[in-house]
Amino acid sequence: MTADAGDRAGRQPVRVAVRRLAHGADLALPAYETAGAAGLDLRAALGVTADPLVLAPGARALVPTGLAIALPPGYEAQVRPRSGLAVRLGLTVLNSPGTVDADYRGEIKVPLINHGQAAVTIEHGMRIAQMVIAPVTRATLVEAAELDATARGEGGFGSTGH
Numbered sequence: 062m063t064a065d066a067g068d069r070a071g072r073q074p075v076r077v078a079v080r081r082l083a084h085g086a087d088l089a090l091p092a093y094e095t096a097g098a099a100g101l102d103l104r105a106a107l108g109v110t111a112d113p114l115v116l117a118p119g120a121r122a123l124v125p126t127g128l129a130i131a132l133p134p135g136y137e138a139q140v141r142p143r144s145g146l147a148v149r150l151g152l153t154v155l156n157s158p159g160t161v162d163a164d165y166r167g168e169i170k171v172p173l174i175n176h177g178q179a180a181v182t183i184e185h186g187m188r189i190a191q192m193v194i195a196p197v198t199r200a201t202l203v204e205a206a207e208l209d210a211t212a213r214g215e216g217g218f219g220s221t222g223h
């Protein structure tokens with residue numbers, strides 16, 4: 062899908078300015094891998110000459126993507142795991158879903174953790190996570206002494222049974 066193609070609902074894509082940093086300058090910009098993909102795959106930007114990153118079982122690392130973005134006001138980017146890496150290797154995003162704020166101009170980084178039993182090697186350019194651009198609803202908190210009654214009330218955490 063090209064950058065300007067409408068999505069299946071006919072909406073125009075949101076335009077997001079992106080800056081490529083030196084250690085990811087050789088990497089392609091994130092792209093939707095299929096016509097209906099929700100996420101843009103993010104690559105590890107370690108630098109062409111850098112050694113791969115080895116994550117021992119249980120270890121974590123903040124992995125650079127070599128990208129900085131300027132989201133339009135009213136949007137966020139969610140950094141989510143790739144299911145294939147989770148299933149095959151036990152590799153996931155520690156703070157999932159990561160939140161990139163609309164006013165953040167720093168490098169997007171991915172806190173990865175290896176929940177697997179074997180070490181995982183992350184090479185420069187490896188697709189390590191995916192980024193979903195989403196609209197954000199902001200709320201005004203209105204303090205109240207009492208809240209309106211509902212059938213659920215204060216029940217939660219399994220109150221409806223298994």
Ligand SMILES: O=c1ccn([C@H]2C[C@H](O)[C@@H](COP(=O)(O)OP(=O)(O)OP(=O)(O)O)O2)c(=O)[nH]1
Pocket residue numbers: 140156158159160161162163165168169170171172
């Ligand atoms: O997976 C992530 C999550 C966050 N960020 C960046 C963008 C985001 O706008 C900023 C702050 O993230 P967050 O609010 O989750 O972290 P915090 O610990 O609350 O930091 P801060 O005090 O800077 O808000 O860090 C990433 O690059 N990757």
Ligand SMILES: [Mg+2]
Pocket residue numbers: none
């Ligand atoms: Mg924060």
